[in-house]
Amino acid sequence: MGGVTSKCSYAKHRKKTKELRAKVLALEEEIKEMKRVREHEARAFERHAAAFASKEAEWEQERRKHREEASKLGKRLKEEEDRIRCLEDEMAASRGDKEWFRLGTDYLVEHMKEEQARREEAVEKWKQLYLAIKTELDDLIQRTRQGERLYLGDEEGGTIERLQKEVKAKEETAETLRSRVDEMEKEACKRDREIDILRQSLRILSNKKRGRIGKNQLRDLH
Template sequence: MGGVTSKCFVSSNKELRATILLLEEEIEKSKSVRQQEAWDYGRRTAEFAAKEEEWVRERRSLAEEALEQEAAQRTRRLKKCESDGGDDEEWWCLVESMKEEQRQREGAVERWKKLYLTIKTELDDLIQRTSEGERFSSGSEERMVEQLQKELRESEKEIESLRSRVAVMQKDAIRKDTEIDILRQSLRILSVRNSKRSLIREFLREELVDM
């Protein structure tokens, strides 16, 4: 009987341990999914930051190039005025140079306005699309994370419950084995007593016959 109890306990214990292992594997898979989602979000954020930095560098490069061209043109005009000679002509050249610089500055301002609006439009569009994607992704990710956390909590509770059941079954098996051993010992004691009583009865019967 004790052997049957031990076999049943071993079988149930193996099944419970297998269930615990499966639940732990599911927990690890859920953690991997959340880590991958976090990595994807970080990658999108890094790409957006890199694109924004590229636009800043492009604007700075264009500004430096425009300043260099303006300075070079101013130098060429002044040299031309000096080479032409004459106060009136020099004054006229300077005035024309100032007018030309003013026109170029106004043209540069207009170009900068267009460039700024173009970049701002693209940036706003990208921010909006990214924000909308993040809101959608964030909402779905939050729901998914909440669901996963709920499943994890339930799985952890189930694991603890199964472990408790394993511990209880171990205690029950030990208690049952102990009870079986006690019963066996009691049976042996009773058997010995019955044997002694049988011998005594037989002895007394023989004594009575002899008398």
Template structure:
């Protein structure tokens, strides 16, 4: 009987140990998978933060460039207006001086100095033409800068909008991926907790089984000892009866 109990106990203990080993290996694999997911998530978060910082730096540069162009256009406009005022004053002064000069000279002097006055008139006209050309060049330069500024502004606004729109899409996908990974990690952690609970229950069952086997062995030894005593005492009791 004791031998049979020992065989059953050993067989049950062997099955339990096999189950515990398989359960432990499964827990180790799940913990490794969870650690790998967390490591990948940490690396992805770091890359995402770097991209966000790079985008913010570019956006700051764009804002600065737009501000610089606006200031440059304001300065050019201010200089152009100042030159226009100077030209107007010069034109007015020359016109007044020329009219006064024509009023002070008499007809004889004028007839005697036709070529001189014609030369002065020609120089005056050339000066006016030169000032008009200069003003046109300045206006063309300002208009060119305005077109350049508007083109750059439009391009930057479009780039910022596309980047923000793409960034929002990327961040939305990133958030969805993060949530999915978090759900996966949580599910694996719950599975690990269940397996650990089963492992603890199995170990507790193994301890109880070992205790029961020890009790059965002790009972078997006591019964065997009692049987031997009975076998020894039986002849003695017979002799005593005789």
């Protein structure tokens, strides 16, 4: 009787041990799968971080290039403004010379056209740079939000925090560029108004010149 009881107890113990082993194996497989997924996500994140670092270097190079172009454009504008002032002074001192007045007017009109084209080109470049950075930021923000749902550990949390700071920095850069574009557009509008005033002044001078010529011709006839 005791042998039968002992045999049944051993069978139950063996069955329970087998079930526990099966659960342990299943749990180990689940852990392996979780590690595999985590490693895959970590590699993907590293690729995104490397791509972002590369793009950041490109942005910095592009910004440096545009700053240099803006500096050159500013110098050219100052030189041309100085030339215009000198030309206006010479025109004012030589109002009796009709040919000189015509040449000066033609030069000013041509200069206005060239200046307008250069200004529009500079504004367009700043706009393109701003849009490119904004597009990259939108993509990076989307990936960051996805990463927040994937990474929950302390180390990954620190990485997400660092990435969020980088995103904020890039948003500030984009905002600065947008402000620069708005400023250049305002400067363009101001310059257009100055050109309109200059054109009106030229028309007034031209009308006065024609009026004086007409009076002189009438006196010659008498």
